[in-house]
Amino acid sequence: MSSSSLTVQGLAKRYGEFVALAPTSLDVPAGEFLTLLGPSGSGKTTLLSLIAGLASPDEGAVRIGGADVTYxxxxxxxxxxxxxxxxxxxxxxxxxxxxxxxxxxxxxxxxAKARAAEALEMVRLPHVAKRFPRELSGGQQQRIALARCLVYRPSIILMDEPLGALDKKLREQMQLEIKRIHRELATTIIYVTHDQEEAMTMSDRICLMNAGQIEQLGAPGDLYFRPRTVFVADFLGESNLLPARVTAATGDTLDITLAGDAGTAQAIASGAVLAAGAQVTVMVRPQNVVVRSAVEGSGKLKGKLADVMVTGSLTKLYLDALAPGLPQLVAAYPTRSLSDEHRIGDLLELDWQAADAVAIADAKGH
Incomplete structure (x- = not known):
């Protein structure tokens, strides 16, 4: 199956006063798996509809394989x-x-019969050819819908929340199936979802959308570990978001003081160049937080253990920060058999490596 590149140039769509999609530009190389991710109303389905030709843009252009297909x-x-x-x-x-x-x-x-058989082999359901849809499970029916799409060998496949109706286990199985088919065919896939884990699992790149525009575009690891805005840090996975002030900067490495003089630490600047005095939000993922018994005068962030949650593979600690103006803190580590080493009410100290914390410039431009 051949694949084509996709180029979107200044594409925009309005419904009266409502801006469904602000002018948006995007290049998708041939063979890439790109996920459009975002909350409801972010513009991801509008963008997909304009690419598909199911809606007409108010401005801008769509090119597939170099050809203008806008209208x-x-x-x-x-x-x-x-x-x-x-x-x-x-x-x-x-x-x-x-x-x-x-x-x-x-x-x-x-x-047609030969190609239908080939498509059934591709989705690993050759034995259901003579059955009717009502005789198949939801997961099998979704595979057949995928096979029907693959059978005429399109150069680009668009998927709009294709796994939304499936339960968690079936979703995960289908994610693996779609990834396998993408590897085998090397076709271009544009995939819409609001599920962050699904986007992280499946994509070559994620286009995270918010309020009708692209908030950040990049590899899953870029968005997860180096978010450019607080929205990206908050939307993609669980995170501690801590207001802070830069006290010194050495290249990208920053010395920071947390709000309320809750403690000092280091972080890496994300995107913008930050200097001493800048107001920032520091993002630290729960799995990168180191938890110890509190030491008086250590200058580290301290909190009182409010709750412990064992989710299976992970144990999560929820702490109320002692300093005012900070949100509830969360730390996570692999569940161990002796997972009761910390008790509700314990006073604990949180720390992290500079490389595991990201300082995001205050949106107000301080």
Missing amino acids: RPPYERDLGMVFQNYALFPHMTIEDNIAFPLKMRKVGTAE
Whole structure:
């Protein structure tokens, strides 16, 4: 299956006064798995609809494989689409459902049957060809919807919350299946989800959207470990977000004092150049927090243990900071058999390595 690059230039969509998508530009290389991630109303589905030709932009352009397709209908864009709703024909066998797009393209019966069988092999369901949709589970029906999309070999596949109707275990199985198929076919996939873990697991890059525009675009690790804004730090995974002030800067490494003189630490500047006196938000992931019994006068962040939660593989500690103006703190570590080493009410001290903390410039520009 060939794949094509996708270029979006200044694409925008408004509904009256509401800006569904501010002017947005994006380049997706051929063969990439790009996820559009964000909360409801962030613009991700609007962007996908404009790429698909299901809506017309107010301005901007869409190019696929170098060709301008901005105002072409969906069927002239060489795209495949997979939705949360499987949209299988209930009166047709699975084999006929998959072959239907080929029939619409005037492909001969023998070739259509061969390609439908090939698509069923690809999704590992060759034995269900003669069954009807009602005889399959939700996970199997979603695989058939994927096979129906793959059978006519589109150069770009668009997926809009395709796993939203599945339970957690089935979702994880389908995530692996989609990743495997992407590796085998090297086709370009644009995938929409609001599930952060799904985006982290599956993507080559994540395009995180907020309020109709791109908040940050990059590899999953870039967004997770080096967020450029507080929104990105807060949206993607669990984090401690601590107001602080820069006291000294040596290159990207900053000395900081936490709000309320709660303690001193170090962090790495993310994106902007920061100097002494800058107001920042410091992000530290729970798994990067080191917890010890509090030492008087150590100059480290201190808190009182409020709750302990064992989630299975992880044990999470929730602490109320002693200093005013700080949020509840959370630390996490792999669950051990002796996980009761800390007790509710214990006074603890939190620390971290500079490389594990990110200082994000205050949005007000201090």
